[in-house]
Amino acid sequence: MTLPTLFNVKFNWGVYLLSLIFIKILWPDMSWWSLCALAISIQQFLLLFFSIGAVIPIRYIAGTFMCLQMLLGPTFAYNGLDQYQFIDYKMRIPEADYFAYAIPAVLMFILGLHITAGKLKGEIINEFEIRKFIDNSGQLPFIFIAIGFLAGYISGSFGSELAFVFVLLGGFKYIGLFMLLLGSKQLKLWLMILVFGSIIASSLSGAMFHDLLTWLIMLGAVLAIKFKPNVTLKATATTGFILMAVIIQQLKGEYRQTLKSESGNFDTFENVYQENSNSVFDFKSLASSNTRINQGFIVTNIMNTVPDKVPFENGKELMKILEAAFLPRIIAPHKLNAGDRTIFTKYSRIPLAPGTSMALGAMGDGYVNFGIMGGCIFMFFLGLAFSEVLNGFYKYSKVFPFLLLFTPLVFYYPIRPDCELQTSLGHLVKSCFLIYMMLLFWKKDLSKVQNKKQNLPALKVSPGT
Numbered sequence: 252m253t254l255p256t257l258f259n260v261k262f263n264w265g266v267y268l269l270s271l272i273f274i275k276i277l278w279p280d281m282s283w284w285s286l287c288a289l290a291i292s293i294q295q296f297l298l299l300f301f302s303i304g305a306v307i308p309i310r311y312i313a314g315t316f317m318c319l320q321m322l323l324g325p326t327f328a329y330n331g332l333d334q335y336q337f338i339d340y341k342m343r344i345p346e347a348d349y350f351a352y353a354i355p356a357v358l359m360f361i362l363g364l365h366i367t368a369g370k371l372k373g374e375i376i377n378e379f380e381i382r383k384f385i386d387n388s389g390q391l392p393f394i395f396i397a398i399g400f401l402a403g404y405i406s407g408s409f410g411s412e413l414a415f416v417f418v419l420l421g422g423f424k425y426i427g428l429f430m431l432l433l434g435s436k437q438l439k440l441w442l443m444i445l446v447f448g449s450i451i452a453s454s455l456s457g458a459m460f461h462d463l464l465t466w467l468i469m470l471g472a473v474l475a476i477k478f479k480p481n482v483t484l485k486a487t488a489t490t491g492f493i494l495m496a497v498i499i500q501q502l503k504g505e506y507r508q509t510l511k512s513e514s515g516n517f518d519t520f521e522n523v524y525q526e527n528s529n530s531v532f533d534f535k536s537l538a539s540s541n542t543r544i545n546q547g548f549i550v551t552n553i554m555n556t557v558p559d560k561v562p563f564e565n566g567k568e569l570m571k572i573l574e575a576a577f578l579p580r581i582i583a584p585h586k587l588n589a590g591d592r593t594i595f596t597k598y599s600r601i602p603l604a605p606g607t608s609m610a611l612g613a614m615g616d617g618y619v620n621f622g623i624m625g626g627c628i629f630m631f632f633l634g635l636a637f638s639e640v641l642n643g644f645y646k647y648s649k650v651f652p653f654l655l656l657f658t659p660l661v662f663y664y665p666i667r668p669d670c671e672l673q674t675s676l677g678h679l680v681k682s683c684f685l686i687y688m689m690l691l692f693w694k695k696d697l698s699k700v701q702n703k704k705q706n707l708p709a710l711k712v713s714p715g716t
Contacts, residue, residue: 314364502527576673
């Protein structure tokens with residue numbers, strides 16, 4: 252199977268360009284800025300779509316999510332949907348000024364993701380080797396699933412620092428499930444229902460659906476690797492997923508209000524849907540919820556604030572972010588907290604209601620620290636950092652192929668552009684360290700499993716590795 256790259260996609264480029272021209276003719280008022288943003292977004296989506304079935308597409312998901320929230324949502328806003336938004340959620344600067352930063356920043360992020368990727372290193376699963384490893388791993392997948400459920404159950408019993416570690420351990424249940432999916436033994440359907448039923452239940456209980464949607468994408472990627480669906484089936488599944496995501500986003504506000512008086516479960520969600528079914532796909536309702544995918548409005552507020560009201564930080568704010576991401580609180584007791592409202596309000600001047608959480612996002616932090624040109628360079632190095640982590644997984648997967656199944660756990664949070672940079676980088680650092688400690692703890696047993704079939708040398712893990 253030929254893998255799609257940034258410039259080698261399985262579709263007719265002539266038809267693609269003609270489609271963009273048709274869009275421009277159909278919406279003559281659409282600026283060339285918006286058309287360019289739309290073209291980049293469509294290409295990234297197609298790269299993701301056609302890669303499903305061959306890889307766990309971390310780079311393409313990251314690129315697609317960045318385009319969705321920084322290019323596509325703003326394009327809709329600038330082309331008529333802003334009129335349905337609350338005043339605080341409107342784009343604050345002219346379209347040309349925003350896209351003059353957003354388009355090159357997103358392109359630099361995508362370039363950073365791919366410049367050292369080779370043939371998508373860290374994303375291609377060696378199915379034959381991983382199947383051999385899993386088949387000889389005994390109860391390891393079930394151990395991971397058990398660890399995941401146990402960690403999720405006790406995570407609320409600890410402070411924020413330790414709780415985050417147990418949240419990461421809670422993700423082991425998905426890794427165990429993925430191992431069973433890619434092994435040669437038949438997976439029991441009830442086990443998949445148990446694992447994903449747990450996240451559905453927790454999402455309905457807390458009315459927080461980001462993790463559910465992200466893990467469903469990861470599950471779909473692994474299932475596609477296993478069963479190799481054709482284009483028609485992938486298109487059908489993609490359409491169904493998009494419809495589900497739209498329904499969730501449309502009903503989320505009403506559902507959260509309902510949870511103040513009722514418990515969160517499927518029946519409650521279904522009742523909310525029945526009560527609002529007439530307006531779920533209403534144009535005005537869809538338009539007003541464009542802010543769900545438009546994080547660009549935050550960047551426009553930042554650009555409207557910095558440097559006119561607050562000067563550029565020239566890296567000082569970034570150093571605080573890196574401190575929060577890399578250092579434990581015992582070493583840096585005054586480091587930034589997750590959900591720090593002071594930082595957000597200072598640079599965006601957006602008032603936050605109690606219980607509301609927003610983030611500057613990577614593009615916002617890049618601009619706050621370095622301006623337009625420096626922000627674009629910063630986005631390149633952020634994408635490069637993500638890619639180098641994947642390259643590291645590729646390196647060690649030559650000894651332990653199952654390690655690539657941990658990339659969804661490492662990246663399911665960092666790939667979201669709407670999250671705080673310190674939390675995203677913190678997740679990346681802590682999850683990699685957790686996996687490193689797992690190798691230290693289990694290296695002898697894991698090496699024995701691997702050597703049993705391949706006669707490879709045991710992995711020598713040292714602090715300097």
